[in-house]
Amino acid sequence: MSDDLILSAARAVLAPLKMPDGTPFLEAPEVSGPVVTGGRLSVSLATTADQAPALAAIRNTAESALRAVPGAEGAFVTLTNAPPRLTPAAPTAPKVLEQVRFVVAVASGKGGVGKSTTAVNLALGLRAHGLSVGILDADIHGPSIPTLLALHGQPRMGKYRRLLPMQSNGLSAMSMGMMVDPETAMVWRGPMVMSAITQMLAEVDWGVLDVLIVDMPPGTGDAQLAIAQGTTLAGAVIVSTPQDLALIDARRGIAMFRKVDVPILGLIENMAHFTCTECGAQHALFGTGGAQSEAARMGVPFLGAVPLTLDLRVASDSGQPVVTRDPDSALGRLYIDMAGALWSALSAAPHHTNAKQQHQGA
DSSP: OOHHHHHHHHHHHHTTOBOTTSOBGGGOTTEEEEEEETTEEEEEEEEOTTTHHHHHHHHHHHHHHHHTSTTOSEEEEEEEEOOOOOOOOOTTSOOTTTTEEEEEEEEOSSSSSSHHHHHHHHHHHHHHTTOOEEEEEOOSSSOOHHHHTTOOSOOOBOGGGOBOOEEETTEEEEEGGGTSOTTOOOOOOHHHHHHHHHHHHHSBOOOSEEEEEEEOOSSSSHHHHHHHHHSOEEEEEEEEOSSHHHHHHHHHHHHHHHHTTOOEEEEEEEEEEEEOTTTOOEEOTTOSSHHHHHHHHHTOOEEEEEEEOHHHHHHHHTTOOHHHHOTTSHHHHHHHHHHHHHHHHHHTOGGGOOOSSOOOOO
16 A cells, blocks of 8 residues: 555544544644654654643554554654743733844755855854844754854743843854754644744844844745744845755745745855865865856845865864854855855845844944
C-alpha cells in the first residue's frame, strides 16, 4: 500500500477521537501529524510535564488505532515538549517593538546557504557603524544564534514581566534555543511556531534599537507570515548561493516579500567561491556570479559576494563571528561594508520605520 493511502487511512481512524477538553484530535494545536515514513506512522503530542499524565489515555488510544491501519508497518504516538510559554506582559507594558526604529528580515528560500552566519555578521557590521542592534532568531526548528554568539543559560525577567534579551558582542539577542535544551527536537505545528515568534516579538523587552535583525527560517510559510503581520518590516535581505537550485528558492523568497509589500534591501551571494588554504586559489564550487546576475534581473540591490573560507567556518563554530574576531580582515571589512550599504538603504526610506518615536542612529 502506498504512503498516501496509509496516511488517508490513518486520518480516518483518528478523526473520531477527542482530546480531553473535547477538541477533535486532528484539530488540536498540540497534535502534529500523522506522518508516514517508509510505511511507519507517527504522531506527536506537544505537552508539559504537568499535563502529560492527562494525555496518556488519548495517546494510547491513538497509537492503538494507528496500529490497526492496513499496510502500516508500525505506529508511534509520542509526547514532546511544548513551547515554553512566556509570561503575558502587563496591560501597561510598551507596545510591540515601540522603540525599535527598523526591523529587517534576513531570509533565504532554502536552508544551508549560510543565512544565520550572514545575519549575525551583518548585525555586528551595523554595530561597527555605531548603531544599537538586536538580533532575533526566528528559526524555531533550527535555532543557530546561541551557537554563533556563544550564548549560554536562559534570559532573565525584566520590567512588566517581559524577558530581557541576552547580550553578546554588543548585540541584544533572543532565540528559542535559549529557552529549551539544545538537544530538544522542536516538533511543533504551524500555530505553535507562530505563537512562539509572536511572543519573542511582543514579550521581550528589546529596548531602544536602531535595527532589529530577524534571522528568518528557510521557506515562505507560517513563520514568515507571523513576522510580517507582527511588526512593520523595513525590508528584507535575501541570502543565496550562486547555484541555480538556491536561486530558484531565493526568487520565491523575493516574491513572497513583495507580495506583502516588504521592500527588498539587497541580495547577498554567499559561498561565492572557496579559497584554498594551501595555494590561495579560488574555486567556484557553486557556480559564478549567479546571485549577482539574479539581482540585476530582478531589479534588487546586490550587496556583495562572500567567499567560503576556513576562517569563516571556524569563527562561526567557535561563537566568535568574524566581524568581532577579525574586523580588519578582508571578510570582516566585507560584512561591515555590506552593513553600511544596508544602513544607507534604511536611512533613505524613513516611511518604513517601525518605531513611532525616532531616535538618532550613527
